[in-house]
Amino acid sequence: xxxxxxxxxxxxxxLITLAVARSLDYLLLINADVxxxxxxxxEATFDAxxxxxxxxxxxxxxxxxxxxxxxxxxxxxxxxxxxxxxxxHEPDLGERAAVEVIEEPDRxxxxxxxxxxxxxxxVLRRVVVQDRGRIVELSTLDFLRLLEMEQRIQSAEQVFExxxxxxxxxxxxxxxxxxxxxxxxxxxxxxxxxxGRPES
Amino acid sequence: xxxxESEALAAYSRGEMTAIELRRRLGGITxxxxxxxxxxxxxxxxxxxxxxxxxxxxxxxKWMFPDHDG
Numbered sequence: 354x355x356x357x358x359x360x361x362x363x364x365x366x367x368l369i370t371l372a373v374a375r376s377l378d379y380l381l382l383i384n385a386d387v388x389x390x391x392x393x394x395x396e397a398t399f400d401a402x403x404x405x406x407x408x409x410x411x412x413x414x415x416x417x418x419x420x421x422x423x424x425x426x427x428x429x430x431x432x433x434x435x436x437x438x439x440x441x442h443e444p445d446l447g448e449r450a451a452v453e454v455i456e457e458p459d460r461x462x463x464x465x466x467x468x469x470x471x472x473x474x475x476v477l478r479r480v481v482v483q484d485r486g487r488i489v490e491l492s493t494l495d496f497l498r499l500l501e502m503e504q505r506i507q508s509a510e511q512v513f514e515x516x517x518x519x520x521x522x523x524x525x526x527x528x529x530x531x532x533x534x535x536x537x538x539x540x541x542x543x544x545x546x547x548x549g550r551p552e553s
Numbered sequence: 554x555x556x557x558e559s560e561a562l563a564a565y566s567r568g569e570m571t572a573i574e575l576r577r578r579l580g581g582i583t584x585x586x587x588x589x590x591x592x593x594x595x596x597x598x599x600x601x602x603x604x605x606x607x608x609x610x611x612x613x614x615k616w617m618f619p620d621h622d623g
Contacts, residue, residue: 358616365584366572370598373588383617396583404585444581448573466616472572472584489613492601499614517598519588 358385359460359467363451365397366472367493372405374515377412379497382505385468387420389413392428392450404519425450461487470496559594566596 360380362368368389371377380387394413398406413420427450435441451471454460461467467488491499497509506512556564561578564570565587576582579590591598603610 357619364572369583369585369588373585385617397585400583403583404589406585442581444577445573468613468616489609489616491610491613494598494600495603495606495610495613499610499617502614503618513598513600516588517592519585519592 357465358383359465360385360387361451361455361467361469362387362389362393363455363469363471364447365393367470367496368393368397368409369405370472370493370516371512372408372412373519374512375408376497376506376512376515377408379500379506379512380470381416381419382500387416388423388454389420390423390425390428390447390450390454392425392431393447394422395428395431396447423450423454425453427453455488468496558590562590562594562596566591566599568599568601 360383362380367380368377371379394409398410401407401410413422427446431441431443431446455467455469465487469488469490470493471490472492494509494513497506497512500506501509556578558579561570561575565572565575570578572584572587575587576584579586582590588598
């Protein structure tokens, strides 16, 4: 499906916040492609016992026709390095991958526009955007408020408050082991597609 | 001198520190850990002020909902 709007999920915050609030589908309420850099998906899901991780994996798998996992050089290098370095962790991997994706020259063609969905203004400051009139940065709460204004959801604050209570509920993913083999395989399959483009 | 975890969390909750900086200060924790720690501390999630971003938000709304009349 070709649309004029693309949502770039450029850090893990929106995915985890929406997953915790059981609201990931809100990303699909508008007519736009959803693009998640491979490293951002990795950061959000590499440990299935972490908050929201299992929900994010299942959501991405269920909506592969709407969601593109964008391959990046940053993640490719990281993935190669961790083959020889156990428990390798790069705190800014997702951020670097996001910058790489946004700066790809063919990401926005013609009249296409981009929404950068993130919790961090720091990401946008690192991006060299040729035409800032085509890209707008939104926080998760901004995005939810716009959906609420258009009566697509009942309450942005309710979603945010649910996420804010994350620690008060026992995690539903605690039953998953830290290195659950099936989950790890699912993540690897999601981020290793050669083209990263949505399946038709 | 490193600031205590509670102070870093409070600063993040007030919007005075980014999540990435908080995660680094707390030893490379995930954003999910940030949510959990905030919740356990009884602190609200930071809310980015919309003042000064009205035009950007209006543009985003127009792109998200091209049939919008308002």
